[in-house]
Amino acid sequence: MLAATVVLLLVVVASIAIGAKPIPVDQVWHALFGHGAGHGAGHGGSGADADVVVRDVRLPRTLLGLLVGAALGLAGAVMQALTRNPLADPGLFGINAGAAAAVVTAISFLGVTSLTGYIWFALLGAAVVTVVVYALGGRRGGSPARLALAGVAVTAALNGYISSVELLDSAALDTMRFWTVGSLASAHGTVVRQVAPFLAVGVPAALALARPLNAMALGDDQARALGAHPARTRALAMAAVTLLCGAATAACGPIVFVGLLVPHLVRALTGPDLRWILPYSAVLAPVLLLGADVLGRVVARPSELQVGIVTALLGGPLFIRLVRRRRMAKP
Template identity: 45%
Template sequence: MLNAELIKRRRRRRSIGLILLLLITLLCVMLSLAMGSKPLPLSDVWRHYWLAQETGYNDLVINLRESRTLTGLLVGAALALSGALTQGLLRNPLADPGILGVNAGAAAMVVTFSFFPLLEALPRFWPALGGAALATLVFFMLGGGQRHTSAARLVLTGAAINACLFAYVQSVVLLNARVMDSYRFWTIGSLSEQSLSQSLSMLSWMMPVLLLTPLLGSSLNVLAFGEASASALGVNIRRVRLQTLIVATVLAATATAMAGPIAFIGLAAPHLMRALVGSDFRWLLPYSALAGACLLLLADIVARWIVAPAEIMVGIVTASLGGMLLWLVAKRSRRFNDVAS
């Protein structure tokens, strides 16, 4: 009776927390629409959508910022979900979507297309998406396919693929100055490349995957106890591994293709949310999606505000935040070791 009451209380607390995080996400969306080279009052943003009237210059500014805000919302949520799924797949809370070879594959295809003037005119989204998908297919095949394989083998496979592809990218960039000029801006990461129609089309692509993601939560919870225990409890490890890999790849590949290889979000968002809701993937996945969207939108706001009226690319801000997080973790670990000794 007491355990049932505790479970009920914990579920209520997590539900309230999820609602609060959703409200914070909506606030971040409004701030993203209001902040920029021309700051707008939040009341104007509220009036723009609540009254559905476009009568002034501020309404035109809000319309121009919609694509950037929607891109940040989708990319942040996709990277965070991909990170949480990757951590569950590898049973490592410090795993990152980049271990799947997504970033390296996208970068390799982008620089390859730069060799062909006719193909270079195409939007970078399609070569980036194709390269990310191919790299993950290689990762899946070398990592053991649907056979039972250890998490260590998957990590080593991802590290080898990343090393080979990034070596290819660096050699091409160093030997071809024209490719370097076009590649160096994409690789930092930006939310301003996509139009509103492109972002909406990506939403239609991602929606089936986003709907499938919560269904993996229970299986990942069981998989965390190890493959032997999961098999004994009736979990089809091959199917769960394949589904998780496909969903994580599609999310990370789409996010990378939309905004470039943005660091920190896929690692930090699920890691921070794990401190709030624990390792239950049924709650960790929705919490991570909202946290990732908030983190990327806030990073983009900082990127537009810190050197206003100019701006820096959001990938620089997220990388800086990642460095600060590592410093705090190292400081906390050092303090813990001092106390223990």
């Protein structure tokens, strides 16, 4: 965990220092902890420019990457444990589709165009779809298979609705085209402040589910014998996933492979105990997300590749190689 934390700190520094305009580490330090005016005066204004870039652009982007990465890693680990499926991801319960459907509705029918406006619609859509999926799949104990099938069905229906609205409304299509790619580029302090309260609740809730989810891995009957409450645990787990994945998707769009790949990699290091998987996922998922974001800035200078594209390009082949070379470790 100490090594993982050190790697995360290094990636955070790289995220702040590397971009279209490389900034030396000493200027990054000064921008964060020094006095921009004096520094800029001594460097012909370049120091002041660096301060603005670091404080107003890269710092919020890095903070959002940290929050979203931790949220996606935890959501993926909880999803895989809840469904007992190591290939499950946060989109399995229709959360991404619910958020996207709410966003396209807000854009097309209500005229909402700003991120700070439709983030609330995305959160509401994620929450509503989670309730619907749990209502459809939660009968007779709400088995993992029933919940997964309900999520797939709801996702298919919502994707059809999203495609229909986009075909009929070119403005919605243009806005959704950027959002659905998955990006940290539009991050700013307001978005971070809006997302943080949801994650402040969702992260502790997910970590607290480690023991009951461990018990449920043995089956519902064994879990009850060990003092767990399967129905309540599923409801709490879905609520935590909604908060985590809903907030992350609302802020950045659906980013693939982070919630799927990181918990699987962590299980190879820690084994099946969720008391280790969950905190490791919360630390290592931001490493993957911020690392992909930095790589996207470097390979396409002076432009950049959106982080959702980079995670797909990296995650797809890596996950295929992982599945082919290792026997899948079940959560």
